[in-house]
Amino acid sequence: MSTTHTASGADRLRADDQAPKSSPSGGLKAVGGVAGWLDDRTGAAKPVGYLMKKVFPDHWSFMLGEVAMYSMIICLLSGTFLTFWFVPSAGQVVYDGSYLPLRGVTMSEAYRSTVDISFDIRGGLLIRQIHHWAALMFIVALSVHMLRVFFTGAFRKPREINWVIGTVLSMLSLIEGFAGYSLPDDLLSGTGLRAAEGFMRSVPVLGSYLSYFVFNGPFPGESIIPRLYSVHVLLLPAILVGLFTVHIGLVFIQKHTQYPGPGRTNDNVVGFPVMPVYAAKAGGFFFIVFGVVALISALVTINPIWAYGPYDPSPVTAGSQPDWYMGFADGALRLLPGWLEFTAFGFTFSFNVMIGAILLIPVMYGLMAAYPFLERWVTGDTREHHLLDRPRNNPTRTGLGVAALTMYGVLMFAAGNDIMAIKLHLSINDITHVLRAAFFVAPPIAFWVTKRICLSLQRKDRDLVLHGRETGRIVRTADGRFFEQHEPLDEFTRWTLVQHEAHEPLQLQSGTDEHGVASPTARKDKVRARLSRFYFDDRVEPASPADLAAAHHDGHGHESIESAPGPVESRPALETSRREPPQRP
Amino acid sequence: MNALAARRRHPAAIALLLLLGLVLTGVAYSTFAPKQADASPAAASQVEEGKKLFLANCSTCHGLQAQGTNVGPSLAGVGAASVDFQVGTGRMPLAKPDVQAPKAKVRFRQPEISALAAYVASLAPGPPIPDAQYTKGDGDVAKGGELFRVNCAMCHNFAGSGGALTRGKYAPSLRNVQGKHIYEAMVTGPQSMPVFNDANISPQSKNDIISYLHAIDKEENVGGMNLGNLGPVSEGLFAWVFGLGLMVAFAVWLGRKAA
Amino acid sequence: MSEHDAPRGEVRHTTSAGYGTTAVRLDQGHVQGSGRLPERFENPGLAPHVPRMADLDERAAKRAEKQVATLFGLSSLATIVFIVAYFAIDSKHTAFIPGIGEANLYNVVLGVLLAIALLGVGVGAVHWAKTLMPDTESVEMRHPQRASDADRERVVTNLTEGGTAAQLGRRPLIKFSLLGALALPPLALLLPLLGGLGPLPKDQLSRTMWKKGDRLVRDPERTPIRADQVTIGSVFHVLPESIKDSQHVLEDKAKAAVLLMRLDPEDIKPAKERDWGHDGIVAYSKICTHVGCPVGLYEQQTHHLLCPCHQSTFDVTQDCKVIFGPAKRPLPQLKITVDSEGYLVADAPFREAVGPSFWERGHA
Known part of the structure; x- marks a missing residue:
């Protein structure tokens, strides 16, 4: 295949090995030596050469996934460090280390070793804080990355698989985080496990068995810490790293999406090649992320387990909360009313617990994973999409996303209701009542408001294209009228504002075929058409050349439109419009 | 000034403003230091003086004989400890009726407080002002920690930062509170707080608890800023605001074309 | 399924120099022909390249070089320190x-130096x-994701x-x-795992050590x-005296923790609560009936018990009935x-299972 190519970087390596035609420079020779040795054995030159020339688009929001990736790597590195000292055992010991307020207190080995890491291992506290802050940042960045992908429609064909993998990664990272939070066996994490045991019990029929299987008998038992340890350092990291490798591999195979803009099409990627620009930027960014995490860990305490004290089932602390990423589930538990528990046929149904603790996470992630398929069905759009949507150009999707985010936010706020109560001097009961109502009321409002804002932004874009930018220069006409001079957009700026298509709702096919036989899918079609209308009934058409010409002719003489498009023959149909432009070399 | 005005819309301005706010709050908080006081024994003249002070400052709500009215409870049997705590931490006299009397600026000098306490103690027997040997905070810190976690942390939080109760009530912060006042609060059970009499938690154990609280007051910030010792909520908030903020700031810089 | 089957260009790497005038084709949108003007704007192609300071001015480039070297040097220095x-x-x-205030110097100094080393x-x-x-900017062309029809065909043929x-x-x-032989062996791994995870609960969830x-x-x-x-x-935080003989202190404590309160007997409404107590002294399980956190926040004026985890509120004057929150x-x-x-003793074990609900709790 490569025989027809002339000297591209990859081929030159091979050519060098076989028959050096010209004497290469010293550096190239050295690279040729080592790399050539490797390539003789692996043939890696071709894929490596290809990867080095791979183009990545530049945008800050594309770095969010990298923040998550690097945070995960930081967690792996710092976590390995911690395993050298952490003792995953619930065996009871009496503390006699250097932290005075705990001297003589009975505690588990897990807790003692964590206190030792914090006080007696040099630099141990820093690594512990790096591990925990990086874990929080991992899930923060991963969530924001997910939002970016959602709001820009990056999950559309061909990236649905990666979206699903991403949701699985996100869900597993919650569990991984919770397992890590539980390991030190301090008062807070033990209370978390206590609640988790209550969650398991709420499962119908199997609840008590589930609890006894997980804890190897009655809570707390001595097995949960070693078991969670195995899950936290081996099982879940292996799955996370494996799935992540597929995730990033698919990004390479499918090439990164890009934001719309001049020169960018659905068929190209405009950006910078891996070698050298992206290697430096992405490589450097790893150090930046690590540096930021290190800085935070140097200056801000996280999870002061020595202050919480060892776990004991009798005490508890005010403000018992999980880490933020479990907040939404904890908040749901705070909002769910008690009457959801009832007894029937002599058995107890604890829906007040089960809905928030057992069902919420799989249902939420299930809906998220299903969304691309739902949207594809509603839009009937089976094309590949490599150009991102500007969120305003898909108001219904953006609205749905913000509504879901609002719902999530309500739950997350609910998890902090006690902290809000003391810090804002409010009644915990009032906060809970308001949030219960907000869970149902706020998302529709958020949807409506977001959608309206998106449509307004589209109109603003359209207006900008048709009437240009306000310059702030006031011009007085000969007859004494005043105008603000508008400056037309240049074609590059303009393109970003007009490039998108306005979807139209699918038309409902008549419910019967030509023979008058009712279509078996009539009902489904109706739902589909209705959903399609819901998505696309409200829309703003992007400005067209005709619109611009009309605006120009509308008597706005003061708007000097430089190059209104001249009359052109009737617009070519879709097929012909895909012709390669003649200018292409 | 001009440069400042020009930059007020700069993205970093919000962060700066937030930082400034945090610093100011911190400074304001740290100046909120407790006043030192000393207890003195009650004497007959003290009771007289206390009665005068009582009639002038307290009788509106608690009644002329401290028998209680519909806006203030009877003070018979609350003891000197109660008065010393309530007045000595500025909770009384109450500025305005609320769900709970907040800690406030102390309105009386210590001799006046002692006089008030002596007067109220003369009405009916009640918990006296504790012996100074049990409020010094020279006890067993680790044992105090255990007692604190079982008896106190559920309301006052693991580090004594305070916590929420029902309907707007709250357990106040215990940071930098005098040992005497901690002891008095335990024996008298002010407002929502239950009573922990000396038969429940012995004076020696109370001293241990005070010792623990003093130890964590004095404890340096082991791992850096403690974010108010409020647990994972403040940590999560910090990760979202500052952690993500810094990451995004760097990402924006990285993605922007160089000048 | 209308695949994206438009003709595509081969992979090319072009730089954008002088690309500004080259129109890049527009291939999206349902475009219909009508009117004199085109229905849509044309993609104008990449905007003209604007050179950076360092591209034009060797001094600026030199400055940048120095800045980079300084940052790298700072990093090495920070590591040494x-x-x-x-x-x-x-x-x-x-x-x-x-x-921060008074803080452990070691953590702060090491962390900040590490941060400088990394950020540098x-x-x-x-x-x-x-x-x-x-x-x-470089431009790379995309291929359609799907393989060619011939390739697909070949795979199907190979499979068949x-x-x-x-x-x-x-x-x-x-x-x-074969299906059976593949599907069943995992059971041989799963069964020992599940079977060995833990004992059956029997009636243990319904029993505490109180007697x-x-x-x-x-x-x-x-x-x-x-x-x-x-x-x-x-309010007293209470355990059974027999805890001192327990082989499983934490497990027993997790079920047996009790809160002891004394109210004015007048305030206690149900007769049962008064009868089960002693002169206004009542003892209640401290384990929340929601998910099991210790319910220890007793407000002595309102006689409310609040759980710090999910804010279930119990009214001690009404036999600890739930008056707010998610517990039932x-x-x-x-x-x-x-x-x-004169010492307080239990008069009977708990009559019902303490702690969070579970399916068969009514049968204990």
Whole structure:
């Protein structure tokens, strides 16, 4: 295949090995030596050469996934460090280390070793804080990355698989985080496990068995810490790293999406090649992320387990909360009313617990994973999409996303209701009542408001294209009228504002075929058409050349439109419009 | 000034403003230091003086004989400890009726407080002002920690930062509170707080608890800023605001074309 | 399924220099022809390249080089100081740090130095890429994701041929027995796992260590409590005296923790609650009926018990009925009395399972 190519970087390596035609420079020779040795054995030159020339688009929001990736790597590195000292055992010991307020207190080995890491291992506290802050940042960045992908429609064909993998990664990272939070066996994490045991019990029929299987008998038992340890350092990291490798591999195979803009099409990627620009930027960014995490860990305490004290089932602390990423589930538990528990046929149904603790996470992630398929069905759009949507150009999707985010936010706020109560001097009961109502009321409002804002932004874009930018220069006409001079957009700026298509709702096919036989899918079609209308009934058409010409002719003489498009023959149909432009070399 | 005005819309301005706010709050908080006081024994003249002070400052709500009215409870049997705590931490006299009397600026000098306490103690027997040997905070810190976690942390939080109760009530912060006042609060059970009499938690154990609280007051910030010792909520908030903020700031810089 | 089957260009790497005038084709949108003007704007192609300062001015490039080198140098320096600090600073040493207060110096210094070492490399590399590495955009063409029809066909053919060659279709016996042989072995791994995870709960969730005559003792001192020590408004955190003989202290504590309160008997509404108590002294399980956190926040004026985890609120004057929050059931009451020496003792075990609900709790 490569025989027809002339000297591209990859081929030159091979050519060098076989028959050096010209004497290469010293550096190239050295690279040729080592790399050539490797390539003789692996043939890696071709894929490596290809990867080095791979183009990545530049945008800050594309770095969010990298923040998550690097945070995960930081967690792996710092976590390995911690395993050298952490003792995953619930065996009871009496503390006699250097932290005075705990001297003589009975505690588990897990807790003692964590206190030792914090006080007696040099630099141990820093690594512990790096591990925990990086874990929080991992899930923060991963969530924001997910939002970016959602709001820009990056999950559309061909990236649905990666979206699903991403949701699985996100869900597993919650569990991984919770397992890590539980390991030190301090008062807070033990209370978390206590609640988790209550969650398991709420499962119908199997609840008590589930609890006894997980804890190897009655809570707390001595097995949960070693078991969670195995899950936290081996099982879940292996799955996370494996799935992540597929995730990033698919990004390479499918090439990164890009934001719309001049020169960018659905068929190209405009950006910078891996070698050298992206290697430096992405490589450097790893150090930046690590540096930021290190800085935070140097200056801000996280999870002061020595202050919480060892776990004991009798005490508890005010403000018992999980880490933020479990907040939404904890908040749901705070909002769910008690009457959801009832007894029937002599058995107890604890829906007040089960809905928030057992069902919420799989249902939420299930809906998220299903969304691309739902949207594809509603839009009937089976094309590949490599150009991102500007969120305003898909108001219904953006609205749905913000509504879901609002719902999530309500739950997350609910998890902090006690902290809000003391810090804002409010009644915990009032906060809970308001949030219960907000869970149902706020998302529709958020949807409506977001959608309206998106449509307004589209109109603003359209207006900008048709009437240009306000310059702030006031011009007085000969007859004494005043105008603000508008400056037309240049074609590059303009393109970003007009490039998108306005979807139209699918038309409902008549419910019967030509023979008058009712279509078996009539009902489904109706739902589909209705959903399609819901998505696309409200829309703003992007400005067209005709619109611009009309605006120009509308008597706005003061708007000097430089190059209104001249009359052109009737617009070519879709097929012909895909012709390669003649200018292409 | 001009440069400042020009930059007020700069993205970093919000962060700066937030930082400034945090610093100011911190400074304001740290100046909120407790006043030192000393207890003195009650004497007959003290009771007289206390009665005068009582009639002038307290009788509106608690009644002329401290028998209680519909806006203030009877003070018979609350003891000197109660008065010393309530007045000595500025909770009384109450500025305005609320769900709970907040800690406030102390309105009386210590001799006046002692006089008030002596007067109220003369009405009916009640918990006296504790012996100074049990409020010094020279006890067993680790044992105090255990007692604190079982008896106190559920309301006052693991580090004594305070916590929420029902309907707007709250357990106040215990940071930098005098040992005497901690002891008095335990024996008298002010407002929502239950009573922990000396038969429940012995004076020696109370001293241990005070010792623990003093130890964590004095404890340096082991791992850096403690974010108010409020647990994972403040940590999560910090990760979202500052952690993500810094990451995004760097990402924006990285993605922007160089000048 | 209308695939994206428009003709595509081969992979090319072009830089954008002079690309501004080259129109890049527009291939999206349902475009219909009508009117004199085109329905849509044309993609104008990449905007003209704007050179950076460092591209035009060698001095600016030199400056950038110095900046990058300084950052890299700073990083190395920070690492060296880190190593020195690691040995030089006493890990217990504290110092006043502005914005934090009195803090452990070791953690702050090591962390900040590590941050400088890392940020120096990172910021330096990115600054280098931004200022000195080529910043003309490259364009790479995409292929449709799907393989060609011929390739697809070949895979299907290979599969079918493979199946035929293996005689899968002709020999159903093999096919079905293979399915079984593949599906069942994982059970041999799963069963020992599930079987070995833990014992069956039997009735343990419904039993605590409380039995008739067991003294109530203080937690954590484990000293018995006389009824006259419990004054009105008091709250005692209580364990059974038999906890001292327990082989599984934490497990037993997790079920047996009890809260002892004394109310004015007048305030207690249900007769049962008064009867099960002693002169206004009542004992309730401290384990929340929601998910099991210790319910320890007793408000002595309102007689409300609040759970710090999910804010379930129980009214002690009404037999610990839930008056707010997600819990459903009242906290179980422990029937108490006094023994001959005046100490409080349990008069009976708990009559129902304590703690969170579970499926069969009604059957205990």
